[in-house]
Amino acid sequence: MVLKLPAAVVSRCTLIIIALLLTACGDGIKSSERGGEVIKSPNDGRDYRSLVLDNGLKVLLISDPQTDKSAAALDVGVGSAQDPADREGLAHFLEHMLFLGTDNYPEPEAYQAYISAHSGSHNAYTAFENTNYFFDIEPEYLAGGLDRFSRFFVAPLFTEAYVEREKNAVYSEYKSKLKNEYRRSLDALRQEVNPAHPMAKFSVGNLQTLADRDDDKVRDDLLAFYNKHYSAEVMSLVVLGRESLPELEQMVRSRFAEIPSPEVASNEITVPLFEVDKLPGFMQVKSLKDVRSLSLAFPIPSQRQFYRSKPALFVGDMLGHEGEGSLLEYLKQQGLAEGLSAGAGLDYNGGGLFNISVSLTAKGEANWSQVVEAVFQAVNRFKQHGMNEQMFAQQRQLMDIRFRYQEKAAAIHTVSGLAGQLKKYPASEVLSAPYMLDVYKPELVEQLLTFISPDNAMITLTSRTVNTDKVTELYHTDYSYQPTGGWAQVGTNSAITMPAANDFIAEDFSLLNDKAEAQLPQKIIDNQRYQLWYGADQQFRIPKGEVRATLRSDDAQQSADHAVKLLLLTALADDSLNSFSYPAMLAGLEFDVSATTRGLSLKVAGYTDKQPLLLKALLDGLQQPTYSQTRFNNIKDEFRRGWANADYQPPYGRLVTALNESLMLHYWSEKQLLAAIESVELTDVLTYRQQFFSQAAMEMLVYGNYSEQQAKDFAELTVSSLSLGGGNPGENTVVVLPAEKNWSRTVAVNHNDAAGLLYVQGRSDGYDERALMGVTAQLLKAPFYSSLRTEQQLGYIVYGVPKVTLKVPGLMLLVQSPTASPEKIESSMLAFIAGFAEQVEIEGEEAFIRQRQALVAAVAKEPENLSQQSGIYWRQIALGYDDFEMREQLISHIEAVEYQQWLSFYRQRFVGQLDRTLWLQTESPAFTSPLQAVPLGSVVEFKAQQQYYHYK
Structure with a gap:
């Protein structure tokens, strides 16, 4: 269990996303192929070809002979913005329906079953002006996947029976998010935007908007919408496979040339997002959770055409900067805020929004107008200073580096992202455009800043205590709106300054160990205080690396009180390093310090050149003589509110958390942590810090572009800086559920949906049992979903997956439903389990072998980048697999599972009376x-009475 300060994480993650969306230009290598030149990173070994089919379909082909997964994505230039006024949610409903049968593959589960049987995954999403469909699969089965996928866009059936059933799935999705704070706030905003703007429409859909009416069947509207909007002219396809580019082109032309291409009207939106009298405006939104936030939204022109100069990059960087002299640092010093993010948000054909979001303290909520004033003071400071060539050159340098040393992402994410980008950028620049920054135009920054002004702002204050006088119909959100103003003459603030030059930008990109052979990490130091593993990367050959460490002590596991003190220590250290961490993050470096069930986890990663600076800063942050009492109080309050909000999590999430709490001895519940934090003071944290370090032993992995001596230096620096004393590192322990017994637990949630989770624990933690349970999960996950979600329509959230707790195998079945009771969910699960062996027998041994091979392929999947490889090694070290053979051993045991052997195992273990199970459910008035x-009963008493698996 890793716990982190919520506000800090949200702020940093938001800013990382913004940074990744911004652009710069590097010296690319041109891959010349018939159909177009595609500029790619010098670190990219794939081959590309762009082309346009005769029907107007834009295509990008990617040949990667080394890929473990092939993938494809098709993006359609139609989304919720195009929903008919009287059929809100139709685009989203159509997305659901395309999965449920086509002319050549009429069975509703045909596509999903084929993908699942070949170690694949699939999904789709509907956005404001596009819908994106994607899948991945074992490379040798790409052609079959494309066969099924392509028919979505040629001849879907829209079978009447499934039209009726899938309405319930859309309704379940809507109901599952009724208490989602983002959806609730968006629902309030929809009431105040221009009613003529598509943003005012309800994008999800429900049983009312999708109902059949007199002389107006929803299926007819689906067909009309599909025929009108699903044109090859507004589609873009990306296919990645092991095949050569000519082979991929033939696969695409033979399958996607049939997509019709009716003329589609422009999707440009010309009406303003807000009517003239709405801005400036002030909204108050009452939250269900104990949250406090302030957001400022400014309508702006679309920024798409400025991708070579990206003015929003510079405005977002200045306002969202977290370093010394930043707006956030000032607000923290005043005790007003915990986190801040800024950048362009919604961007559509005709307009967009620039957003500034602030996570407030209690003082900040009471004095929210001071926060608004500080925001406009920062804006005015930037208007005075403007963007200069030095700022532009630094940002270009950063993007140059990112593009030059770009790493692979998972195939499915690659194709999905590029399919969307293929419509936004010229095909030749589809890879480079997100990094392109080659046109210096400070006047564009000045122009954008004219829209970031007090008279163009919709300000929203969200908390439990705001004043409201309206309620939205769909999400039942209490809110209010009134015109506002008063910040036109705020001036500037000398405490808020422009970002300084970034000292963390790497300068040395030389690669070490050129002559070293690829090898597994080796344990090069093993003493009482620490163990050090070192590995020189020879696979990815980039000037990056990762230093991972765990400071372990059994003292950290003794109580929730100790866990809370470590959590507060990590949050205080992280907060004190903000002036270092933010510019480091922009320069491609990252660090993490977090509390786990065994102690403290440290990580420094990214370009190796400046890592020693960041590691030293991190260690100094952990060892500061003291911390700000004001910051301690606010951080403590953030934790307290986060744990108090736990009951508002989605029911399925609460059940998974409760399962982990029930199975792991040192997993503390939110209620235990809440009780413990009340009496903890700053002096307690400082006292415990020294106690913990004096008794902690360290495990460290240094993997990447390092020498062995550098690895030793990192370890010695960490041990000496923190004065680690060594000692008993403690154990990880997992409950052994007793044989011949089943357990149940009811979990309180603050949600209208019901949910049920059935966990079946393996009878041992050996490879044989792990293989058998893994094969079972692989076989049933697709039919379980098809039966309980598609056929029975129990809910939108339905899945059956393996559940491995440390080394202990298990199976987890979960359903969240707006209509079914926990008793109905459980009985449906048990009925499925009881009849599943017969279903496997009907499909036969050949189908079993395919599924077994799909599991092998999933386990054998090679890492896409250095970070993934480092993570694989680190997890094996943490579990005690010093020989790094866990994956190979598991694969060999899976391959050894025979058809009849598995049938015997399943009948013995799952048919008849189950045992070693834990059933978790939401509260129910009457349940048998x-x-x-x-x-x-009492989780604490239950865990105290059981036996355990013990791991180092």
């Missing part, structure tokens, strides 16, 4: 468990 499970 078909499992005849024993109520678990």
Whole structure:
């Protein structure tokens, strides 16, 4: 269990996303192929070809002979903005329906079953002005996947029976998010935007908007919408496979040339987002959770055409900067804020929004107008200073580096992202455009800043205590709106300054160990205080690396009180390093310090050149003589509110959390942590810090572009800086559920949906049992989804997956439903389990072998980048697999599972009376468990009475 300060994480993640969306230009290598030149990173070994089919379909082909997964994505230039006024949610409903049968593959589960049987995954999403469909699969089955996928866009069936059923799935999706704070706030905003603007429409859909009406069947509207909007002219396709570019082109032309291409009207939106009298405006939104936030949204022109100069980059960087002299640092010093993000948000054909979001303290909520004033003071400072060539050159240098040393992402994410980008950028620049920054135009920054002004702002204050006088119909959000103003003459603030030059930008990109052979990490130091593993990367050959460490002590596991003190220590250290961490993040470096069930986890990663600076800063942050009492109070309050909000998590998430709490001895619940934090003071944290370090031992992995001596230097620096004393590192322990017994537990949630989770634990933690349970999960996950979601329509959230707790295998079945009771969910699960062996027998041994091979392929999948490889090694070290053979051992045991052997295992373990199970459910007025499970009662007492698996 890793816990982190919520506000800090949200702020940093938001800013990382903004940074990645911004552009710069590097010296690219041109891959010349018939159909177009595609500029790619010098670190990219794939081959590319762009082309346009006769029907107007834009295509990007990617040949990667080394890929473990082939993938494809098709993006359609139609989204919720195009929903008919009387059929809100139709684009989203159509997305659902395309998965449920086509002319050549009429069975509703045909596509999903084929993908699942070949170690693949699939999904789709509907956005404001586009819909994106994507899948990945074992490379040798790409052609079959494309066969099924292509028919979505040629001849879907829209079978009447599934039209009726899938309405319930859309309704379940809508109901599952009724208490989602983002959806609730968006629902309030929709009431105040221009009613003529598509943003005012309800994008999800429900049983009312999708209902059949007199002389107006929703299926007819689906067909009309599909025929009108699903044109090859507004589609872009990306296919990645092991095949050569000519082979991929033939695969695409033979399958996608049939897509019709009716003329599609422009999707440009000409009406303003807000009517003239709405801005400046002030909204108050009452939250369900105990949250406090302030957002400022400014309508702006679309920024798409400025991708070579990206003015929003510079405005977002200045306002969202977290370093010394930043707006956020000033607000923290005043005790007003915990986090801040800024940048362009929604961008559509005709307009967009620039957003500034601030996570407030209690003082900040009470004095929100001071926060607004500080924001406009920062804006005015930037208007005075403007963007200069030095700022432009630094940002260009950063993007140059990112593009030059770009790493692979997972195939499915690659194709999905590029399919969307193929419509935004010229095909030759589809890879480079997000990094392109080659046109210096400070006047564009000045122009954008004219829209970031007090008279163009919609300001929204969100908390539990705001004043409201309206309620939205769909998400039942209490809110209010009134015209506002008063910040036109705020001036500037000398405490808020422009970002300084970034000292963390790498300068030395030389690669070490050119002559070293590829090898597994080696343990090069092993003493009482620490163990050090070192590995020189020879696979990815980039000037990056990762230093990972865990400071372990059994003292950290003794109580929730100790866990809270470590959590507060990590949050205080992280907060104190903000002036270092933010510019480091922009320069491609990252660090993390977090509390785990065993102690403290440290990580420094990215370009190796400046890592020693960042590691030293991190260690100094952990060892500061003291911290700000004001910051301690606010951080403590953030944790307290986060844990108090736990009951508002989605029901399925609460059940998974409760399962982990039930299985792991040192996993503390939110209620335990809440009780412990109340009495903890700053002096307690400082006292415990020295106690913990004096008793902690360290495990460290240094992997990447390092010498062995550098690895030793990192380890010695960490051990000496923190004065680690060594000691008992403690154990990880997992409950052994007793044989011949089933348990149940009811979990309180603050949600209208019901949910049920069935966990079946393996009978040992050996490779044989892990293989058998893994094969079971692989076989049933697709039919379980098809049966309980598609056929029975129990809910939108339905899945059956393997659940491995450390080394202990298990199976987890989960359903969240707006209509079914926990008893109905459980009985449906048990009925499926009871009949599943017969279903496997009907499909036969050949289908079993395909599924077994799909699992092998998933386990054998090679890492895409250095970070993934480092993570694989680190997880094996943490579990005690010093020989790094865990994956190979598991694969060999999976391959050894025979058809009849598995049938015997399944009948013995799952048919008839189950045992070693834990059933978790949301509260229900009256419930009789078909499992005849024993109520678990007190979780603390239950765990104290059980036996355990023990791991280092």
